[in-house]
Amino acid sequence: MFRTISQRTRVFASRNCLVLGAPYKFIFSSRMAEKSVDFTNSNNIESKTPFLIGVAGGTASGKSTVCQRIMEKLGQQHKEQTERRVVCISQDSFYRTLAPSERLRAERGQFNFDHPDAFDDKKLLSVLRDILAGKKVEVPEYDYITNSINPHRSHTIYPADVVLIEGILVFYFPEVRELFHMKLFVDTDSDTRLARRVPRDIMERGRDLEQVLNQYMNFVKPAFEEFCLPTKKFADVIIPRGADNLVAIDLIVQHISEYLKRSLVDKSLTAHEYAGLSSSVPSSPQRSGKSGRPH
Numbered sequence: 001m002f003r004t005i006s007q008r009t010r011v012f013a014s015r016n017c018l019v020l021g022a023p024y025k026f027i028f029s030s031r032m033a034e035k036s037v038d039f040t041n042s043n044n045i046e047s048k049t050p051f052l053i054g055v056a057g058g059t060a061s062g063k064s065t066v067c068q069r070i071m072e073k074l075g076q077q078h079k080e081q082t083e084r085r086v087v088c089i090s091q092d093s094f095y096r097t098l099a100p101s102e103r104l105r106a107e108r109g110q111f112n113f114d115h116p117d118a119f120d121d122k123k124l125l126s127v128l129r130d131i132l133a134g135k136k137v138e139v140p141e142y143d144y145i146t147n148s149i150n151p152h153r154s155h156t157i158y159p160a161d162v163v164l165i166e167g168i169l170v171f172y173f174p175e176v177r178e179l180f181h182m183k184l185f186v187d188t189d190s191d192t193r194l195a196r197r198v199p200r201d202i203m204e205r206g207r208d209l210e211q212v213l214n215q216y217m218n219f220v221k222p223a224f225e226e227f228c229l230p231t232k233k234f235a236d237v238i239i240p241r242g243a244d245n246l247v248a249i250d251l252i253v254q255h256i257s258e259y260l261k262r263s264l265v266d267k268s269l270t271a272h273e274y275a276g277l278s279s280s281v282p283s284s285p286q287r288s289g290k291s292g293r294p295h
């Protein structure tokens with residue numbers, strides 16, 4: 001059911017996913033591989049779809065840091081935006097605009113930003129579809145201090161070969177989840193995540209200790225258990241300890257590099273065809289229609 005790629009790394013493999021840990025052997029599951037997305041661009045010409053990688057995990061698990069490490073190792077971090085072959089987008093850019101009453105609640109720390117309803121999943125879906133169609137897209141910048149989209153700034157995402165989308169609930173919405181060619185789940189224990197979130201939210205997101213802890217206990221922790229953690233089962237690869245797991249990051253980088261190399265040599269290679277190269281296992285639950293929402 002699994003294809004053995006190398007004998008160097010131990011992988012704890014369940015039927016449908018990998019847990020990348022310490023030494024033994026590296027096994028690829030076809031769940032990384034079975035997406036078929038055929039799109040045409042606005043000129044009705046079939047365009048090459050980028051390889052879309054979803055990166056989920058609890059708050060402060062290290063999703064952005066893992067993506068940053070991947071970009072660095074692929075030498076993409078310091079390239080001009082228009083030159084990048086790998087780009088990264090945050091699901092936080094797709095928080096929805098709050099109604100005035102919700103805004104007041106948010107200011108008092110009484111709005112649940114960890115619930116799926118806090119996101120504009122339709123907009124996320126439409127942007128991802130445009131990306132898969134090879135289009136240039138504008139992604140809003142989210143301001144955690146004002147709890148709203150920054151009206152003065154957005155980021156242009158130019159067509160790239162590989163697109164990483166990171167966020168707490170990127171595997172929650174079935175239509176979004178089904179677009180990914182590869183799904184990673186950053187699995188960092190809750191104590192470590194809270195210990196990282198507290199200083200981050202105080203230093204970078206304009207909160208005080210009491211606000212951070214209240215929000216965590218009232219919303220973040222229960223929503224993680226109800227909405228985020230159940231989506232771990234959709235992951236192809238689970239990364240314990242996040243960015244500390246250099247072995248896992250190297251393996252993922254190796255996989256992406258291979259795709260980048262092959263797509264340079266063979267310009268007509270699609271993300272799906274590449275994914276198919278490592279495929280030999282039956283459909284994932286969502287493709288065989290056995291699963292919808294994760295809980």
Ligand SMILES: Nc1ncnc2c1ncn2[C@@H]1O[C@H](COP(=O)(O)OP(=O)(O)O)[C@@H](O)[C@H]1O
Nearest residue numbers: 058059060061062063064065066196200243244
């Ligand atoms: N492996 C690590 N060791 C120490 N600090 C880390 C590590 N990974 C992330 N952090 C820090 O923890 C905080 C949250 O990390 P981040 O990558 O932004 O998580 P997420 O994107 O999942 O919210 C940041 O301040 C980051 O610098």
Ligand SMILES: O=c1ccn([C@@H]2O[C@H](COP(=O)(O)O)[C@@H](O)[C@H]2O)c(=O)[nH]1
Nearest residue numbers: 058059060092113114144147148168220
């Ligand atoms: O206005 C906001 C919007 C979001 N949050 C919190 O952010 C995290 C998600 O971001 P991570 O980088 O994955 O931590 C989520 O847990 C929200 O609670 C916020 O506090 N305020």
